[in-house]
Amino acid sequence: xxxxxxxxxxxxxxxxxxxxxxxxxxxxxxxxxxxxxxxxxxxxxxxxxxxxxxxxxxxxxxxxxxxxxxxxxxxxxxxxxxxxxxxxxxxxxxxxxxxxxxxxxxxxxxxxxxxxxxxxxxxxxxxxxxxxxxxxxxxxxxxxxxxxxxxxxxxxxxxxxxxxxxxxxxxxxxxxxxxxxxxxxxxxxxxxxxxxxxxxxxxxxxxxxxxxxxxxxxxxxxxxxxxxxxxxxxxxxxxxxxxxxxxxxxxxxxxxxxxxxxxxxxxxxxxxxxxxxxxxxxxxxxxxxxxxxxxxxxxxxxxxxxxxxxxxxxxxxxxxxxxxxxxxxxxxxxxxxxxxxxxxxxxxxxxxxxxxxxxxxxxxxxxxxxxxxxxxxxxxxxxxxxxxxxxxxxxxxxxxxxxxxxxxxxxxxxxxxxxxxxxxxxxxxxxxxxxxxxxxxxxxxxxxxxxxxxxxxxxxxxxxxxxxxxxxxxxxxxxxxxxxxxxxxxxxxxxxxxxxxxxxxxxxxxxxxxxxxxxxxxxxxxxxxxxxxxxxxxxxxxxxxxxxxxxxxxxxxxxxxxxxxxxxxxxxxxxxxxxxxxxxxxxxxxxxxxxxxxxxxxxxxxxxxxxxxxxxxxxxxxxxxxxxxxxxxxxxxxxxxxxxxxxxxxxxxxxxxxxxxxxxxxxxxxxxxxxxxxxxxxx
Numbered sequence: 220x221x222x223x224x225x226x227x228x229x230x231x232x233x234x235x236x237x238x239x240x241x242x243x244x245x246x247x248x249x250x251x252x253x254x255x256x257x258x259x260x261x262x263x264x265x266x267x268x269x270x271x272x273x274x275x276x277x278x279x280x281x282x283x284x285x286x287x288x289x290x291x292x293x294x295x296x297x298x299x300x301x302x303x304x305x306x307x308x309x310x311x312x313x314x315x316x317x318x319x320x321x322x323x324x325x326x327x328x329x330x331x332x333x334x335x336x337x338x339x340x341x342x343x344x345x346x347x348x349x350x351x352x353x354x355x356x357x358x359x360x361x362x363x364x365x366x367x368x369x370x371x372x373x374x375x376x377x378x379x380x381x382x383x384x385x386x387x388x389x390x391x392x393x394x395x396x397x398x399x400x401x402x403x404x405x406x407x408x409x410x411x412x413x414x415x416x417x418x419x420x421x422x423x424x425x426x427x428x429x430x431x432x433x434x435x436x437x438x439x440x441x442x443x444x445x446x447x448x449x450x451x452x453x454x455x456x457x458x459x460x461x462x463x464x465x466x467x468x469x470x471x472x473x474x475x476x477x478x479x480x481x482x483x484x485x486x487x488x489x490x491x492x493x494x495x496x497x498x499x500x501x502x503x504x505x506x507x508x509x510x511x512x513x514x515x516x517x518x519x520x521x522x523x524x525x526x527x528x529x530x531x532x533x534x535x536x537x538x539x540x541x542x543x544x545x546x547x548x549x550x551x552x553x554x555x556x557x558x559x560x561x562x563x564x565x566x567x568x569x570x571x572x573x574x575x576x577x578x579x580x581x582x583x584x585x586x587x588x589x590x591x592x593x594x595x596x597x598x599x600x601x602x603x604x605x606x607x608x609x610x611x612x613x614x615x616x617x618x619x620x621x622x623x624x625x626x627x628x629x630x631x632x633x634x635x636x637x638x639x640x641x642x643x644x645x646x647x648x649x650x651x652x653x654x655x656x657x658x659x660x661x662x663x664x665x666x667x668x669x670x671x672x673x674x675x676x677x678x679x680x681x682x683x684x685x686x687x688x689x690x691x692x693x694x695x696x697x698x699x700x701x702x703x704x705x706x707x708x709x710x711x712x713x714x715x716x717x718x719x720x721x722x723x724x725x726x727x728x729x730x731x732x733x734x735x736x737x738x739x740x741x742x743x744x745x746x747x748x749x750x751x752x753x754x755x756x757x758x759x760x761x762x763x764x765x766x767x768x769x770x771x772x773x774x775x776x777x778x779x780x781x782x783x784x785x786x787x788x789x790x791x792x793x794x795x796x797x798x799x800x801x802x803x804x805x806x807x808x809x810x811x812x813x814x815x816x817x818x819x820x821x822x823x824x825x826x827x828x829x830x831x832x833x834x835x836x837x838x839x840x841x842x843x844x845x846x847x848x849x850x851x852x853x854x855x856x857x858x859x860x861x862x863x864x865x866x867x868x869x870x871x872x873x874x875x876x877x878x879x880x881x882x883x884x885x886x887x888x889x890x891x892x893x894x895x896x897x898x899x900x901x902x
Contacts, residue, residue, distance in 0.1 A: 266297035294332035375401035382542020385414035417543040422624035432479025435527035466615040468650040494531030520545035541567035571608035573601025602706035618672035619696035646675035686723025
């Protein structure tokens, strides 16, 4: 019996010991898991300290493979985090790159994961990468050496280095990337121009363009014909060539050829993991073209059309920014706008962007969208009335872009530095020898200028909105060709939809544009289709008030639906003419107690609709709510705009204290208006 008890005690002891061992194991595993999680979240500084500590231990036992393995894991994580910083914040990378001077203290297997200072010579390559669908863009910089192409990241991006210049760069190098402070040679990490290359890309005269159609060896199909691309780029009435001839007033003409197909590998054999090796694609295509006897060096610009799929190239187009030769890569190969946009970058210009500062036309950039940009650029591609904006449009260069490439120069640009009345005598699209195309006003707080111009519906600009050609267009630019322009909305808040808000961006007769930061006021006095007179004042301390801007029609934004019913003078409906639909957008939050404009109350039971209606001759306008029986419940005695005619807009300004939400069942209400139809519509 006692022996059985002894055996039981032994079994119990074994179980307890096993449980204890299991518990210790689980605790260790849990600790390891937490340790790994913590390691993944460590900062670059923590990983640097850990790597230095591990290296000091490895120094005592250099053959300790386990220690080297730990160092390798930490060095890899640290490298990955540093490379992210290089792309997102190059200055932070330089602040954290603390191991440059002690790199050789680490084992050879670890050194390739640690940053080093290098001086390299090669050729400068600056590119714009355009992702039109996402409305995103980025500039990338490279130095092309005999051995490799190294991407450069700048704390302050370069403006003074011409593409294809031979350069010497000193920077902090890590994993095929180099980080520099700026393009100024006297910085510790900077650029020195050794030889200036072939100069800037020509913007005047005749340029010669070669287009190369490319497919990949894993699927060498021909997705677009040479004839189609030739029409898009050179020969159609709305081709890239015709565009540049028109927008430059005939000062830039384009000729060229289409070649291909050229079949190349999809992956660079020297870097098979690389996604979208576009530099490799360009080099391979030029080699094949030269073998076929094509004189590649005779062309000013080389356009590479990448027709294959699965290459990892997620952009619509990409181009070098100025310099010779110009290089362009195209993925959206059936749109002439994309070829034109990218060749615009070859000319040296950046994007046509938007300035959006809420309900203010212009403000300190810290209060404008998008916020927290490292270098403020406004809303990318936002100026849809310039081909260098969103590429679905096909409109001429804006005023500062035409100035940047010397298509408008000299006495055609008038600088304004004193109060006075000034006249723009020539629209931006018209080609004449004399006259004022642009007024240039200093914007002191940001070291920029306002550029005021008049647009006209003609040629490639035939589809401009009426709200753009009705008055002056205002742009901001700092005078550096490789920097973006900013389009200013002089009537902000007329639509909740950004693109529609800028459809009436032009200044209107009697309206003001006011810069509250620099105290500049511009009033449009009168305009015709070919000229506009403006009053410019400096040192204006108080903001003038504009009339409520007209609402563009038609529009898809949510608001009050307005049906405009055309009526002939005899009271009949015009034959074959339907209603015209407007929408009124509420400009302020609903407040029953204040006589504000454009109300948007909550839904509540009561009357049937809110109605605006006129006499048949459109001389009188009546506004009121109607109940189910058609009875007017809240008549409005005297609307401000009693005359409604075809093509005119109306403002609804009424004392809201008389408007009771209980009377209105469904919002937005239906607003109906009769207007006098043009005589051509009536029998």
